[in-house]
Amino acid sequence: MSDLLSHPSFVRFWCARVAAVAGTQMLMLTIGWHMYELTASAWDLGLVGLFQFAPALAMTLPAGHTADRHHRARIVALCLSAQAMVALLLVAGTLAHAVSREWLLALSALLGAIRPFQMSAQQALLPSLVPAPLLARATAVTSTGTQAAVIGGPALGGLIFAVNLNAVYIVCTVLFLGAALACLWVRYERQPVPREPVNAQTLLAGVRYVWGHPVLLGAVSLDLFAVLLGGATALLPIFAKEILHVGPEGLGLLRSAPAVGALAAGLVLSHVALERRVGRKLLVSVAVFGLCMVVFGLSTSFWLSLLALAVSGAADMVSVVIRQTLVQLETPDQMRGRVAAVNTLFIGASNQLGEFESGVTAAAFGPVGSVVLGGLGTIGISLAWWRLFRPLAMRDALAGPQRVA
Template sequence: MPGADPKAPSPLSFPDYRYYWFARFTAVMATIAMVVVIGYQLYDTARTDYGMSIKEASFQLGLLGLFQFLPLAILTPVAGWAADRFERRTVAIFSNLIDILIAATLGWFTWSDGLSLPLLFGLAALHGVARVFSGPAMSAIAPNIVPPAVLPRAIAMSSIAWQSASVIGPAAGGLIYAAHPTSVYIFAVVLLAVSAFTLSRVRPVLPPPAEVRRHPLREMVDGLRFVWTERFLLGTITLDLFAVILSGATAMLPVYARDILHTGSEGLGLLRAAPAVGAAVVALGLAWRPIERNVGVKMLWAVAVFGAVTVAFGLSTSFFLSLGLLVVMGAADMFSVFVRGTLIQLNTPDHMRGRVSAASGLAISASNELGEMRAGAMAAALGPVSAVALGGAAAVGVTALWAWLFPELRRARTFEPQFKQ
């Protein structure tokens, strides 16, 4: 299967990919702006309306991650199967409509001053439902609208859409919320509607025909078994899973913004945007010149750097130093995400892309949301600074352990298949 071809045309030369790219950009900008504000509102509500201490409110942020993760854990096999059985644009648009409902509901209760912790937890769980169906469907669309030789650049440019939206979304969300709290949700509704319309302009992406259709549960299990039996994919996916569970600092950003760095919601928006700045720079470089050699070792080093810089961020009390460290964290994370995403897409048969993407998405979401739960629990016991710093140190250790447990990762020289399909 071909890798990156420097002479291949730009993915943006394909109209369907341009629609896809813009739909991804607008949806991510809307949802990340919304999620940033939800986290801040939950922490502020816990501190102000419920009279919780910093440690107690930090634990609520951990619970927020858990509530977003539970739908992912339960529905991931269903979402992957749906992406392989139904028209993929329709599945993605459906998830956008769920997020529109969430944004409109949050806007109403913010305007009427009726927010409560149960409401925020419930809507966070519903957002998890939207995400679990969106991820596999969107991931499975790209390989069907560009030629294989263009796919590595298409993945990098898709990451640019994600990361640039991740820069603009949090910053815009924080600033809009500071100016007029309800307006941030109006902003999200409009962008999600634009995303759904733009995605509808992509030509239909029908699921590939299967020689034999089996029971849906059997097909779901097949996707999980495929990942489990291919050690290279298993090692790649679980490395990210455990490293981010241990080192994830995102959940603690509202704590840092409000009570450690004292920057408020505007500062929180910048803190959430900073990793995406570093990631966007790396994504631009990879879109221009994709890496082709020693991809496995480079991925391992990127994860180790991510963990080490997390330690430094946890100990920082300077706002601008913290911003710079978050930029480096985002750059390292983007590098490992690019390697993992390219390997998965280039090494997975099309008829299983939805299910394998769902398994990978579950690992990513588990790492993020369970990482938030881990950080919240540790912050409740040890304080937020210790929770972040110790988690980063543990991630470095996990990287070294995975390099030993999965030598296939160290031996991966290129993006060519590491196993027989």
């Protein structure tokens, strides 16, 4: 840990990530609860995710190209400032009593358009802030801080929401602006890049690179299909209100529970290196995540539900550290922005499109049926990837042969 603290730009980046994630979690928690109070519709909760995913899909390739051509820390700062403006628009709309279903969906779409630029730039930025031997540990420490923010953000957001809705949006604005300022102080060695024309070949370079490397393709697609099926975030307001019978405070705890497990796992991984059989550990962790979703879906006990979500978060943390480190180590720096954009697309699909899938299946089978079927599907994906992506399943160490573009 002391080795990482000796890199001040990494410390600033870490602080910015923590503040930004806390703000994002609070914002999305509040938008979800706000939407459900307005419409009481699982379908509309799913639409919040779809309206984030659609513009994110359109912006993915330009975002990756931008991250490989411009100062990555400044891109992140600009994106965070834009999210602060979204939070201020929600403040203004609430004060004017103008917030509607359409208003929330429109702002969700705006957030979706911003996010690919932020995620592509910040994923590609991390390897430039620490030496390669510290990358896996830096990824674990960054993910641990992120999960700490995921714990504190929704829990605090739920408490503030119970008192005053607009206060949540104001706190989000402050967090986003603080994170943006921290990013402006991030310094890293940036090699000049060739002035390539913006065309289909350069935009699709990241897609071609991922497609040509089975380890990368298996790793990023695993997250897409596993979380697409197994995620239950969009349905938490329904479980909190109608199944577990808890209010906004209970919803905040449910939303934070996966992060509690992830934080515990992250603290371990920041001190204990993943050195052997990383492919098998990745696939097993995804299967455990799916099993936890099955338990959560069937549970009628608030405490058992919290435990299942916490264990799912620990399993997901192991998966995240392995996948993100593999992606960075398998990609040359001049390609990291575009490869990160592809990874961002898969992550966005697994989260936002997964929320839409949850809403659709919940409308058809009920929330319990949706979560249980999704968890079983995630276990099936882990087993399928074991056969479809043998280079990934049999990967022993994180570091492999040096890749060239």
